[in-house]
Amino acid sequence: MAAPKVAVVGAGVIGLSTALCIVETYPSCSVTILSEQFSPNTTSDVAAGMLIPHTYPGTPIHVQKQWFKETFTDLFAISNSGEASEAGIHLVSGWQIFKNPPKEELPFWSDVVLGFRPMSEAELQKFPQHRFGQAFTTLKCDCPPYLLWLEKRLKANGIQMCTRKVADLWELHSDYNVIVNCAGIGAHQLVGDEKLFPVRGQVLKVCAPWVKNFIRDGDGSTYIYPGIHRVTLGGTREKENWSLSPDPGTTKDIFDRCCSFEPSLRGAQDIEVKVGLRPARQCVRLQREVLRRGGVKLQMVHNYGHGSGGFSMHRGTAKEAARLVGECIAALQGSSSRAKL
Numbered sequence: 039m040a041a042p043k044v045a046v047v048g049a050g051v052i053g054l055s056t057a058l059c060i061v062e063t064y065p066s067c068s069v070t071i072l073s074e075q076f077s078p079n080t081t082s083d084v085a086a087g088m089l090i091p092h093t094y095p096g097t098p099i100h101v102q103k104q105w106f107k108e109t110f111t112d113l114f115a116i117s118n119s120g121e122a123s124e125a126g127i128h129l130v131s132g133w134q135i136f137k138n139p140p141k142e143e144l145p146f147w148s149d150v151v152l153g154f155r156p157m158s159e160a161e162l163q164k165f166p167q168h169r170f171g172q173a174f175t176t177l178k179c180d181c182p183p184y185l186l187w188l189e190k191r192l193k194a195n196g197i198q199m200c201t202r203k204v205a206d207l208w209e210l211h212s213d214y215n216v217i218v219n220c221a222g223i224g225a226h227q228l229v230g231d232e233k234l235f236p237v238r239g240q241v242l243k244v245c246a247p248w249v250k251n252f253i254r255d256g257d258g259s260t261y262i263y264p265g266i267h268r269v270t271l272g273g274t275r276e277k278e279n280w281s282l283s284p285d286p287g288t289t290k291d292i293f294d295r296c297c298s299f300e301p302s303l304r305g306a307q308d309i310e311v312k313v314g315l316r317p318a319r320q321c322v323r324l325q326r327e328v329l330r331r332g333g334v335k336l337q338m339v340h341n342y343g344h345g346s347g348g349f350s351m352h353r354g355t356a357k358e359a360a361r362l363v364g365e366c367i368a369a370l371q372g373s374s375s376r377a378k379l
């Protein structure tokens with residue numbers, strides 16, 4: 039058969055990284071990205087971009103660890119290259135703090151991040167309300183620059199990008215052989231997935247270049263994540279709330295909570311408020327599906343539902359999605375050679 043034509047729907051961190059993995063693994067494929075929005079207008083642009091996993095209750099821990107490890111390893115290599123500043127990827131050290139001892143003393147990702155250890159008594163003095171803490175070094179993506187860097191690499195690999203809202207994946211069947219669904223929260227409508235729901239998150243992006251260490255409350259309610267140019271202050275988690283409008287009361291609340299951890303933030307300048315909808319699910323939907331209509335088959339791969347962990351897991355899930363695209367191509371080649379017999 040001719041070079042397989044693959045359409046990736048979605049241009050957040052999942053769509054872009056999946057498209058890149060497909061073209062790297064199967065260079066003979068012709069890959070097109072179709073998306074209603076591109077950077078800077080995706081949920082991925084709002085994220086803090088920290089590599090600290092959240093657990094998916096419906097996915098085995100060894101699989102989540104594999105996804106995180108692959109992501110960490112690939113991004114560590116970028117952070118250690120001449121591309122680091124353009125890609126917006128850097129190491130960042132800091133503390134995750136707890137009022138009560140965490141259920142798991144050692145999270146599954148503790149030996150993937152660097153230098154994971156309990157905080158010392160001296161470090162804990164910075165946080166008088168907290169009795170326990172974990173110190174470690176991880177990676178952070180500055181999200182819009184990282185998405186633009188991915189887009190640049192995709193264009194260099196000959197990938198086409200088209201702005202288009204897809205109403206039904208079947209509408210692509212006459213132009214493409216394989217469809218890869220990376221629509222994030224858009225998959226709720228696109229494929230009618232009732233298990234997928236939004237978890238609204240509001241963050242502030244501020245200028246406070248003196249803040250160098252990250253601070254995260256272990257319950258995930260409050261965090262301070264310094265990036266290359268801006269510091270992200272969070273956060274909120276509102277299940278089933280679809281509103282993308284910033285709430286001024288929430289802005290004040292986030293700012294006050296963050297200042298209680300890092301009082302110097304009172305001097306932060308140039309506060310921008312952003313809202314995004316995390317595409318939440320019990321487990322990431324990472325699977326093949328064959329749609330059939332009137333005797334015609336359409337090969338599909340789903341890769342969405344990363345919730346709070348799209349950046350932490352994206353390279354690992356992109357590799358698995360690319361492997362599934364390989365299975366679709368093998369099935370197409372099998373059926374085209376049978377047709378010739």
Ligand SMILES: Cc1cc2nc3c(=O)[nH]c(=O)nc-3n(C[C@H](O)[C@H](O)[C@H](O)COP(=O)(O)OP(=O)(O)OC[C@H]3O[C@@H](n4cnc5c(N)ncnc54)[C@H](O)[C@@H]3O)c2cc1C
Pocket residue numbers: 047048049050051052053072073074075076080081082083084085086087088089090202203204205220221222223224225228238239240241272273313314315316317342343344345346347348349350351
């Ligand atoms: C406040 C906040 C902070 C976060 N912080 C972190 C963090 O520190 N670390 C971390 O790992 N994760 C974090 N996350 C989670 C992370 O942002 C998500 O997991 C990730 O962005 C999901 O990426 P995605 O590509 O699936 O979705 P998106 O970025 O939403 O991309 C989906 C794409 O699909 C397109 N699309 C949707 N429907 C259609 C359609 N019908 N037709 C065509 N195109 C369509 C959209 O236009 C978009 O381009 C955070 C999220 C929020 C909200």
Ligand SMILES: O=C([O-])CC(=O)C(=O)O
Pocket residue numbers: 086088090239254258261272273316345346347
């Ligand atoms: O919880 C965090 O540390 C950041 C994050 O992933 C989110 O807000 O979704």
